[in-house]
Amino acid sequence: MNTKVTENKIGILGAGNIGRALIIKLLEKGYPEENIKLTYRGSIFTFEKIYDNDLVDMISDNSRIVEESDIIILTVPPQSFKQIGDFGLDDDKLVISFMAGIPIDDIKKQTGSDNVVRVMPTGPDTILNSSAIAGVYPPEDTVCELLDLLEVEYHVLDSEEDVKYMTLIGCLPAVYCNYDYGSDENKEAVDRLSESFPLFKELSYKASLLVPTENKDEFVKNVSTPGGVTQKILFSLESGKSIYDSLIVALDYIDKLKDIIFV
Numbered sequence: 399m400n401t402k403v404t405e406n407k408i409g410i411l412g413a414g415n416i417g418r419a420l421i422i423k424l425l426e427k428g429y430p431e432e433n434i435k436l437t438y439r440g441s442i443f444t445f446e447k448i449y450d451n452d453l454v455d456m457i458s459d460n461s462r463i464v465e466e467s468d469i470i471i472l473t474v475p476p477q478s479f480k481q482i483g484d485f486g487l488d489d490d491k492l493v494i495s496f497m498a499g500i501p502i503d504d505i506k507k508q509t510g511s512d513n514v515v516r517v518m519p520t521g522p523d524t525i526l527n528s529s530a531i532a533g534v535y536p537p538e539d540t541v542c543e544l545l546d547l548l549e550v551e552y553h554v555l556d557s558e559e560d561v562k563y564m565t566l567i568g569c570l571p572a573v574y575c576n577y578d579y580g581s582d583e584n585k586e587a588v589d590r591l592s593e594s595f596p597l598f599k600e601l602s603y604k605a606s607l608l609v610p611t612e613n614k615d616e617f618v619k620n621v622s623t624p625g626g627v628t629q630k631i632l633f634s635l636e637s638g639k640s641i642y643d644s645l646i647v648a649l650d651y652i653d654k655l656k657d658i659i660f661v
């Protein structure tokens with residue numbers, strides 16, 4: 399690992415909404431283009447977006463990224479992580495996972511690295527416009543430097559359990575696009591969740607400020623990874639459940655994701 403963060407070769411596995419937002423922001427902040435590589439699964443729609451953003455020269459493959467990168471960023475859907483296979487990494491190669499629901503121990507086991515950090519941000523649009531909030535666990539200097547460079551407001555979490563609550567925070571800007579943050583029902587839900595995660599009150603308020611004034615549907619779409627946690631909350635609200643119950647449904651889903659994936 400190079401001491402100057404921008405000298406490290408970064409490999410982004412999964413150039414979807416979050417992966418591309420990170421790359422575009424890194425480039426905007428002066429990260430050298432030649433030090434970034436990306437992969438995707440082959441979707442023509444994703445290729446179009448990679449092409450439109452002038453990122454085609456960064457396309458690589460998973461095994462080359464694993465071999466050549468100093469920092470590996472995991473932005474594939476949790477459901478795709480197992481398919482990527484074992485990485486056989488050195489103990490200390492830095493792996494930063496943005497995936498919901500996959501615990502550090504499982505990422506360590508599959509990658510071989512002992513240096514795994516989880517980052518849970520609000521959606522891609524907030525990364526692009528420098529308003530993102532994220533939780534980080536455990537604290538790690540290079541990850542914090544990268545998040546500073548990306549202009550992400552990050553909160554170092556006390557435990558991996560808190561990453562689950564941070565995953566809910568990441569979904570809330572999309573939830574509050576169609577659900578009233580100021581409602582009594584939401585206030586009660588926030589108070590109850592703050593009992594388990596004291597930052598919930600402050601961060602859910604900040605999440606409410608991230609609701610865009612226009613193009614809300616596009617904003618929600620970019621946050622709603624198919625089979626992801628935001629979708630789970632939105633479907634639950636649509637089915638008539640309360641906001642509190644919907645957030646609890648999502649927490650249960652996050653807990654179970656690992657079991658669904660590593661069967």
Ligand SMILES: NC(=O)c1ccc[n+]([C@@H]2O[C@H](COP(=O)([O-])OP(=O)(O)OC[C@H]3O[C@@H](n4cnc5c(N)ncnc54)[C@H](OP(=O)(O)O)[C@@H]3O)[C@@H](O)[C@H]2O)c1
Nearest residue numbers: 412413414415416438439440441444475478497498521621
């Ligand atoms: N969206 C959010 O707001 C948000 C917030 C916090 C955390 N996250 C986490 O961030 C991750 C990415 O979310 P997203 O919304 O960016 O999802 P996404 O738009 O669906 O992007 C996922 C990307 O992974 C690629 N991929 C899938 N399998 C792959 C494989 N085997 N090898 C290489 N690439 C592969 C896909 O390729 P194709 O395009 O070719 O299918 C796609 O480009 C998820 O784990 C999610 O839990 C998302």
